[in-house]
Amino acid sequence: MSHEPGSIGIFEKYLTLWVALCMAGGIALGHVAPAAFARLGAMEVAQVNLPMAVLIWAMILPMLLRVDFGAMRDVGRHWRGIGVTLFINWAIKPFSMALLAWIFLRHVFVDWLPADQIDSYVAGLILLAAAPCTAMVFVWSHLCRGDANFTLSQVALNDVIMVVAFAPIVALLLGLSSISVPWATLALSVGLYIVVPVIVASVLRRLLLAKAGVAGLDHVLASLQPVSMAALLLTLVLLFGFQGKQIIEQPLVIALLAVPILLQVYFNSGLAYLLSRKLGVEHAVAGPSALIGASNFFELAVAASISLFGVHSGAALATVVGVLIEVPVMLSVVQVVNRSRGWYEAGRSAAA
Numbered sequence: 600m601s602h603e604p605g606s607i608g609i610f611e612k613y614l615t616l617w618v619a620l621c622m623a624g625g626i627a628l629g630h631v632a633p634a635a636f637a638r639l640g641a642m643e644v645a646q647v648n649l650p651m652a653v654l655i656w657a658m659i660l661p662m663l664l665r666v667d668f669g670a671m672r673d674v675g676r677h678w679r680g681i682g683v684t685l686f687i688n689w690a691i692k693p694f695s696m697a698l699l700a701w702i703f704l705r706h707v708f709v710d711w712l713p714a715d716q717i718d719s720y721v722a723g724l725i726l727l728a729a730a731p732c733t734a735m736v737f738v739w740s741h742l743c744r745g746d747a748n749f750t751l752s753q754v755a756l757n758d759v760i761m762v763v764a765f766a767p768i769v770a771l772l773l774g775l776s777s778i779s780v781p782w783a784t785l786a787l788s789v790g791l792y793i794v795v796p797v798i799v800a801s802v803l804r805r806l807l808l809a810k811a812g813v814a815g816l817d818h819v820l821a822s823l824q825p826v827s828m829a830a831l832l833l834t835l836v837l838l839f840g841f842q843g844k845q846i847i848e849q850p851l852v853i854a855l856l857a858v859p860i861l862l863q864v865y866f867n868s869g870l871a872y873l874l875s876r877k878l879g880v881e882h883a884v885a886g887p888s889a890l891i892g893a894s895n896f897f898e899l900a901v902a903a904s905i906s907l908f909g910v911h912s913g914a915a916l917a918t919v920v921g922v923l924i925e926v927p928v929m930l931s932v933v934q935v936v937n938r939s940r941g942w943y944e945a946g947r948s949a950a951a
Contacts, residue, residue, distance in 0.1 A: 618923050621832045625839030636840045640910050648910050655902040657830035661823035663800035668755045677749045680884035684753050687871045687892035688731045696728030697772045699859035708855045716913035723917025725772045726903050731757045732894035743936045745887035792902040838919050841910045856920040868893035868932045876946045886936040897922045
């Protein structure tokens with residue numbers, strides 16, 4: 600999958616089911632063994648939960664190994680598609696999510712949400728939208744017959760931007776939402792979950808390519824994929840073990856948090872797709888652009904929410920809801936992109 604993936608695997612295809620099972624399992628285990636989860640939750644250094652940090656690294660590193668940062672040399676070939684995606688990812692998506700969170704969590708749904716958790720839920724949604732997806736988009740791009748070089752160059756460019764832009768955007772939006780920003784912890788999260796993994800992944804990728812070539816790298820990536828997915832699922836077991844009591848007492852929260860997430864995904868993917876059509880961007884670029892513009896780097900969001908607000912926080916729960924609905928929502932966007940190809944091409948020809 601470091602270049603063009605063959606097909607969506609069983610874990611990715613049924614990720615929503617695995618997530619649901621891990622939610623149920625985590626809640627059950629949290630009730631059966633609350634003391635064990637309490638000990639795990641107390642294993643922290645500088646507000647970073649160590650078991651969660653290990654699992655999140657196991658998720659992020661294999662995904663970053665897929666990113667060829669050398670692909671940034673191809674940015675100029677698809678400058679209109681790149682421009683649309685960057686505009687959506689960094690100028691629209693985080694701010695539209697902050698707006699939707701303010702509308703729904705502070706007003707429309709305020710009577711059904713615990714008052715002491717609303718700030719934390721808002722923060723979780725902002726964290727979810729502030730970083731574009733870097734891994735699953737390769738799957739989405741393949742399913743909509745997207746241009747592999749464009750996808751690689753866009754993901755590489757987003758990761759470079761994320762290193763410097765994630766923290767300021769999050770801090771700005773949390774500040775606008777009147778949420779206290781723990782700067783030291785935010786800086787630690789960016790370093791621990793973006794800067795260091797990007798550097799480590801880049802070095803490891805070069806070493807693997809030098810030693811074993813592309814075939815060897817692909818073999819390593821294929822071997823690491825189950826590790827990454829297992830780490831994701833174990834992370835969810837821990838999260839829902841920590842949060843089980845709150846979820847059982849207020850199950851409606853999950854459904855309410857899903858509403859702004861769903862709206863922002865469809866809004867941003869639709870806007871990227873329409874802008875690409877208006878600008879005459881080819882469909883093989885417009886499809887991945889819409890998908891990259893709408894999807895979220897939920898692994899980073901989970902990590903940052905835990906570091907900033909703790910494993911028991913509403914922010915952590917909000918990011919987990921993002922994981923739950925990511926796959927089915929993005930598959931629906933893929934279907935729309937594929938079925939509208941004729942309509943898109945007709946409009947693109949007119950624009951050209």
